[in-house]
Amino acid sequence: MNKIRKSYVPFMKAGMQNLIIYRLNFIGFVIGGLIYCFVMFYLWRAVFASNGGDAFLGFSMTDMVIYLFLSNTTSQLIFSSVSNEIGEEIRDGSISMRLLKPVNTDLSYMFTELGTVFMKLVVLLIPMILGLEIYRYCATGNVMFNVGNFLLYLFSAVLAYIISFRVNLCFGFIAFYVKNLWGIGILKNSIIGFLSGSLIPLAFMPDGLRVCLEYMPFASMSYTPVMIYMGKYGTYEIIFRLGLQIVWSVLLYGLSKLIWLGAIKRLCVQGG
């Protein structure tokens, strides 16, 4: 524990500083996300209006708003840029420098990123939750904030982050084979956006597809925590979903390790 504090906390601080230095990019990113949410909001409003009803597959318009904004925020919170970083480092060869440092490579990436995750938690998630609860109060007249669900959400979001980190790590290694990281990034984001349900709630998808997606790791990345927060799951389902997240974290950990070992071999062949 002490070793972790000494060796990795500096990485975390560096991560926090990075977010401040690149704050403009970050703000752009956040505003971009919000714009997208608003487009979706209007779209759903029109969908609800065309449907003529208040509820839609168990989602009210209020639910939809919370779902849209919270799943967007959650995606940003657990967003991992490790695939870009590792890709860049592979491309310019500086990855060999990282291997020279006497720390665990994965963890050094992770802690750098945890710094930014922590900042996002403070400046992004908390205001968003506050805003959404105020909105919910105005829309329904009731305070519906549930501390238990919120804590479970946070726990689930941590697991989501670990999954996101591992998935991105695997994507990063594609840089060994393809130089077009920009294209890969777009591909990755749209795949994750769709499969994780942050674009459209998985509940709205055709049944077969829905069940399939719910078991994939992508659903664990924002759909699960958001559904927990919204109280859409009962106790058993919550336990099941969290268990699924844990299983995926372990599996993806193994997968990324395997790829990493293969990658190091390739690195030696290329001569760095």
Added chain:
Amino acid sequence: MKRIWKIYRLLAAQNLKRIMEYRADFLTGAVSFLIDQAVGIAFIFIIFTQIPQLAGFTFEQILFIYGFSQIPKGLDHLLADNLWCVGYFIVRKGDFDKYLIRPVNPLFHVIAETFQVDAIGELVVGIALLIYASPGAGLHITIWTILLSIIAVPFAALIYTSLKIITASLAFWLKSSGFIIQMVYGMNEFSKYPTTIYSLPVRIFVTYIIPFAFTGYYPSLFILTGNNALFNIGGVIAISSVLFVISVFIWNKGISAYESAGA
């Protein structure tokens, strides 16, 4: 003019050669944008499994609007992609120097330098959607509507390019303006759907301020209804021209504020 065309052709040919060299990269890029598109369409498809109409438009009509909006977007993406790099790093790293010591208009030079074939994803999907959706969308087809909407396409693309020029120019003052380009460009999401679904302030915003509504909805509406050519098509031409003039003005101001890099 002839010289400009010749330079452009030379650079574009070189770009194509490069793409042939990095074939895997080109494929990744094009496939990525295709999948990005597929996801967007799947979204519309899923919505329409639940409702028959959206804001009074049928599935085919919404697809038509969506498809139309992708063509100007792809065109700009194909031809003027290098502006992103100006905003993100060309200015910050001082690499803009080389455009200033050549006897060619720097804006033209920057734009001519890349020919972004990734855009095929958007163009192919856009055209495919138009073809697929046209029969069922109840288009108002006359020579006029077809001619005018084809004329509108390059102007609509010019809206994209002008907005990118303006936001990229800010890098001359801010060193890096990638995030602003990203932000403004991201608003093109608004162009994919009928503006009637938005509330009034948003509608005014996407019509007159960041006029992405003119890159998709309005021109499509013209082919769908045949009405109001002056606003739906004339608007595209007028707004894009004004925007372009403004963008060139800001760009030129930016060049005199350019600080290069290093001492």
Added chain:
Amino acid sequence: MIYAEHLRKEFKKIVKEPGLKGSFKALFKPLKETVVAAEDISFHVPKGEILGFIGPNGAGKSTVIKMLTGILTPTSGECRINGKVPQNDRKNYVREIGAVFGQRTQLWWDLPLQETYLVLKEIYEVDDAKFKKRMDFLNEILELEKFIKSPVRTLSLGQRMRADIAASMLHSPKVLFLDEPTIGLDVVVKDNIRQAIMKINKEEQTTVILTTHDISDIELLCDRIVMIDKGKNVYDGSLHELRENYGQTRELVFETDNNSKLTEEEFRKGLKLNENDLVIESDKNNFKVRFNSRKLPVGEMLGYTLSLTKVKDISVKDADIEEIIRNLYRQGEKSDE
């Protein structure tokens, strides 16, 4: 030909204190500082001259070059080249100049070199016949044939620099700006590039402005030097004069079998120099003489030493340019007081 009058360029810079706290501070209250990269620089260069434009790192050389080439707009002051103000008539102005910035290439990274020249041919509107003649000429002086078909990214630094110089020369510019064209190159390539610059200057009366940290570049090429430091002129004149005035110390190192006989005292007596003008250091095989070359020409010192002992090897060290500049600047400070 080239007139620079009181050029001044300021930059705004955001200062940040170190650490996380500093980052937070900068977030809410960015501190802006004005940096003066060039304070007051004036000089002029007649047609056909090769001017060495020198100064220590951070003196403002590149800033001035960038103002002269029209890349930067001066905060105040004016430059005119061939009667044109670069910023006012940029497009026509840059037709008449060529520029090489040693630290970064202006070639297209992925294009084969030959294709780059074809694009430049169109950009500068060089007609076919002229282009062919020009390429032959550049090929001859810069030896481009070996790598002209390779993509730019695969060239070595020396090849790339030759390629860049050729690119800047393609349209027969009247003025050539070379910002550290020999940086990081080996002796052979340096020599090749110097020869090329000389030839171009001689055959076409091209005016050249050259910045460098390598004093041999200046010795071999420049008729005159302008030296700046901290954004101000500190010297304008010939290299010879500069040496005369400021860089009189020379160092000779001899490798001998036995140097026990060679003492400082004997040298001073034999050459009639006092301790300010002559210092000797010696160890077992090496024997180092530092002396004032104004009092005694290098040749005489060599002859004298050779007459005393058998010498296996000799090396001559110049007062280096950085040292001269330091001396100059110190003098400048003194005269301010």
